[in-house]
Amino acid sequence: xxxxxxxxxxxxxxxxxxxxxxxxxxxxxxxxxxxxxxxxxxxxxxxxxxxxxxxxxxxxxxxxxxxxxxxxxxxxxxxxxxxxxxxxxxxxxxxxxxxxxxxxxxxxxxxxxxxxxxxxxxxxxxxxxxxxxxxxxxxxxxxxxxxxxxxxxxxxxxxxxxxxxxxxxxxxxxxxxxxxxxxxxxxxxxxxxxxxxxxxxxxxxxxxxxxxxxxxxxxxxxxxxxxxxxxxxxxxxxxxxxxxxxxxxxxxxxxxxxxxxxx
Amino acid sequence: xxxxxxxxxxxxxxxxxxxxxxxxxxxxxxxxxxxxxxxxxxxxxxxxxxxxxxxxxxxxxxxxxxxxxxxxxxxxxxxxxxxxxxxxxxxxxxxxxxxxxxxxxxxxxxxxxxxxxxxxxxxxxxxxxxxxxxxxxxxxxxxxxxxxxxxxxxxxxxxxxxxxxxxxxxxxxxxxxxxxxxxxxxxxxxxxxxxxxxxxxxxxxxxxxxxxxxxxxxxxxxxxxxxxxxxxxxxxxxxxxxxxxxxxxxxxxxxxxxxxxxxxxxxx
Numbered sequence: 001x002x003x004x005x006x007x008x009x010x011x012x013x014x015x016x017x018x019x020x021x022x023x024x025x026x027x028x029x030x031x032x033x034x035x036x037x038x039x040x041x042x043x044x045x046x047x048x049x050x051x052x053x054x055x056x057x058x059x060x061x062x063x064x065x066x067x068x069x070x071x072x073x074x075x076x077x078x079x080x081x082x083x084x085x086x087x088x089x090x091x092x093x094x095x096x097x098x099x100x101x102x103x104x105x106x107x108x109x110x111x112x113x114x115x116x117x118x119x120x121x122x123x124x125x126x127x128x129x130x131x132x133x134x135x136x137x138x139x140x141x142x143x144x145x146x147x148x149x150x151x152x153x154x155x156x157x158x159x160x161x162x163x164x165x166x167x168x169x170x171x172x173x174x175x176x177x178x179x180x181x182x183x184x185x186x187x188x189x190x191x192x193x194x195x196x197x198x199x200x201x202x203x204x205x206x207x208x209x210x211x212x213x214x215x216x217x218x219x220x221x222x223x224x225x226x227x228x229x230x231x232x233x234x235x236x237x238x239x240x241x242x243x244x245x246x247x248x249x250x251x252x253x254x255x256x257x258x259x260x261x262x263x
Numbered sequence: 264x265x266x267x268x269x270x271x272x273x274x275x276x277x278x279x280x281x282x283x284x285x286x287x288x289x290x291x292x293x294x295x296x297x298x299x300x301x302x303x304x305x306x307x308x309x310x311x312x313x314x315x316x317x318x319x320x321x322x323x324x325x326x327x328x329x330x331x332x333x334x335x336x337x338x339x340x341x342x343x344x345x346x347x348x349x350x351x352x353x354x355x356x357x358x359x360x361x362x363x364x365x366x367x368x369x370x371x372x373x374x375x376x377x378x379x380x381x382x383x384x385x386x387x388x389x390x391x392x393x394x395x396x397x398x399x400x401x402x403x404x405x406x407x408x409x410x411x412x413x414x415x416x417x418x419x420x421x422x423x424x425x426x427x428x429x430x431x432x433x434x435x436x437x438x439x440x441x442x443x444x445x446x447x448x449x450x451x452x453x454x455x456x457x458x459x460x461x462x463x464x465x466x467x468x469x470x471x472x473x474x475x476x477x478x479x480x481x482x483x484x485x486x487x488x489x490x491x492x493x494x495x496x497x498x499x500x501x502x503x504x505x506x507x508x509x510x511x512x513x514x515x516x517x518x519x520x521x522x523x524x525x526x527x528x529x530x531x
Contacts, residue, residue, distance in 0.1 A: 068528070072369040075525045089367050097364055100291065108291075111283050112370055 003084070004164060004195040005047040005070060010079035012040040012065050039065040041219045042079070047197075047212070050190055054206035054227055055199045056234055057216035058241075063199050064091075066216065067168045070197055085163025088113075090153050098142035102133050102152055105141055109156050123159040130181070131155035151178055158185055165189060166197045183209060203231055218253070266521035267513060270428075273371045281374050285382035292382075303386050304393070307345050311338055318458045328460055331490055335401055340457040342394050343419060343485045346387035347478055348448050350419075353379045354427025355444040358527065359435045366528040373520060376427035384420060391416070398489055411488025414497055419481045422509045428516025432523055455479050480505050 016035040040062045047053055055063050068074045069081060071089035096105050106127050110120040128137055131151040133144075141149060157165065165186075186196055186209060198209050206213060206227065213230035215222040217237075223230050241249070274281065293300050319325060319333040328336040357379035358372065365372060391412065398404045434441035455478045461470060473479050480501050487493040496502070 071367075073366050074528050087369065091367065104291065108287065108364065109368075111280065111287055112365065113368060114277070114280055116279070117283070 002049060003046045003082070004049050004051070005084070005197075006082040007043050007045050007069075008080045008082075010040060010043045010069065010076045010081055011038065012062075012069065012074070013038045013077045039219055040069070040076075040216075043221045044079075045214065045221065045224050047195055049195060050193045051212055052186065052190055052196045052198060052210045054210035054213040054230075055197060055216065056201075056203065056206060056213060056231070057222075058218075060218075061216040062219045063216055064168055066214075067091075067166045067197060067199055070164065071166045083164065087164040087166060088157040088160060088162035089166045089168065090157045091168040096141045096149060096153060099140055101140055102128075102131070102137045102144070105152065106156055110160065113160050115160065127152075127155045127159050130159070130185075132178075147175065147178070154182060158189075162194075164195045164197070166199075168199045169201070179205070203235065207231060264514075266517040269521055270373045270517050273373045274377065277371050277374050280371075281378045281381060284374075285378040286385070288378065288382040289385055303389065307342070307390060310345070311341055314341065314458050332401065335398060336486070336490070337458055338394055338397065339486045339489045340482045342387070342390045343415070343482055344452065344455070344457045344478075345390070346383055347419065347423065347481070348452065349383045349386070350380050350423035351426065351430070351448045351451075352445055353383060354423055355430035355434050355441050357427060358431040359438075359441070362435065362527055372524045372527065373428075376431045376520075377424050380420060380423045380427060383423075384416075387416070394489070402490065404489075405492035407492030407494065408488050411492065411494045411497070412485065414494075415481055415484040415488065418484075418502075418505060418509070422477060422481070422505070422512070425509050425512030425516055428520050429512055430516075432516065432519045435527055436523065451476075451478060455482060457482055477505050477508050 013036040016037055018035075043066070055066060057063050065074070067089060069076055070083070071087045072083065073089060097108060100108060103124075106124050107120055110123065115123075131148070131154075133148060133152060136144060136148060141152070144152070154167070186198075189196060196209075198206060200206050210227045212225065213227040213234075214224045215230050215234050223233055241252075244252070293302050296302055298305065315334055315337055319337060323333055325333065327333055354376050357375050361375050364370075365375065395404060395408075398408075430440065430444050434444065454473065455476055456473060461473060465473075480496070484496055487496060
């Protein structure tokens with residue numbers, strides 16, 4: 001089957017500026033040694049149409065960086081990414097404007113995704129219904145609970161109808177009913193042949209949503225395959241990792257990330 | 264040049280988005296207040312009233328400028344100035360304020376400076392109609408004013424967009440730049456003869472410096488077209504100088520924007 005998302009030897013490094021002046025100097029391409037953090041290292045994989053891929057790993061292993069890359073929000077430092085179609089990213093802080101009401105946010109996000117006023121008017125009632133905001137729809141988003149924000153963000157992105165959906169921890173704040181509704185929606189997406197990436201710390205959620213999984217380990221692709229296999233390996237790793245002493249965990253982290261040395 | 268081509272292509276492709284989002288921005292800026300769109304006119308009216316009473320009635324004692332009532336002379340300079348200062352400040356802030364939303368999707372970042380200027384332009388056009396009515400009644404308006412105002416309005420818009428590419432990129436990366444731009448805009452207000460008249464008593468050095476100020480060219484242009492329907496300045500070297508600066512701004516700003524925009528999210 002044709003691929004939807006293809007990563008070829010993708011790496012992403014962040015520069016760790018200490019002072020603002022360093023940013024300025026770099027602007028005018030004055031070479032300076034700046035510490036970098038390699039968030040992702042030589043990642044290659046291919047995902048086909050209709051796949052639901054879970055992304056798992058410890059904190060700081062590069063999950064969100066990977067999701068940003070898939071959504072086209074950042075570009076890789078090295079390597080090549082090929083994406084077929086439009087991608088939408090749903091994160092907890094899902095790009096909603098806190099000053100605006102939920103109603104206006106739907107319009108803003110729709111306009112920014114290039115929808116016409118007519119299309120926005122069409123999806124608006126569906127979004128409001130799906131997000132179950134009730135009377136809060138005319139309140140500014142800053143007063144929303146985190147669950148409401150996540151619901152609104154999810155509802156907007158889903159109704160804009162992207163080809164590829166990247167969900168970054170956005171469901172972890174929702175309650176069971178909302179998660180179930182999202183599951184239905186995700187399955188509907190799946191049956192339409194769309195690709196979904198699902199990032200979560202909840203292994204049971206990953207297991208129920210996904211059919212494939214990517215395990216990131218300190219920026220490296222540890223394993224990519226069937227969700228059952230990857231999760232059982234990851235669980236095994238977690239068990240040993242949790243048994244380690246703090247000293248050993250620290251050593252392991254430094255081994256992969258370095259201890260802040262200048263590259 | 265390559266950067267400009269990329270930016271131009273993105274603008275053509277997203278033309279609809281530029282207009283819908285700039286209108287939306289205008290709506291959001293005013294709708295949250297009780298008086299709504301009334302502020303669009305009320306805000307400049309209050310400022311004009313203050314400048315008129317302090318400079319016109321206070322300092323000048325109500326004396327006219329070259330036979331034109333000071334009030335009319337003042338608004339012909341102040342209205343384009345409001346657009347200029349709003350454009351400079353909003354344009355510089357435009358990318359930074361939109362980034363949180365825009366970075367969560369694959370949004371064409373290059374249209375952000377343009378749409379923030381366009382959104383200011385709407386207010387400016389409304390005020391121009393108001394000013395046209397005032398002049399028609401108090402002083403008489405010739406049809407020759409129309410092409411002049413259109414030309415200077417277009418020039419100013421291009422200048423502001425070019426400048427915004429430069430300032431918005433820099434101020435997204437280093438926030439201090441935005442404060443610098445705000446201060447510079449405030450200084451520019453007094454360094455441009457918007458509400459004082461340059462005459463023979465002005466020191467030669469200051470006169471030369473002011474003649475190099477591109478905004479002075481614009482304010483002067485608005486005044487001569489609105490008050491006298493005089494278009495002579497369009498055919499002068501000043502026009503060439505002004506568009507030269509605008510082109511340089513586009514070249515540098517566009518290059519920086521394209522080179523750095525992919526990193527914007529990492530800077531956030």
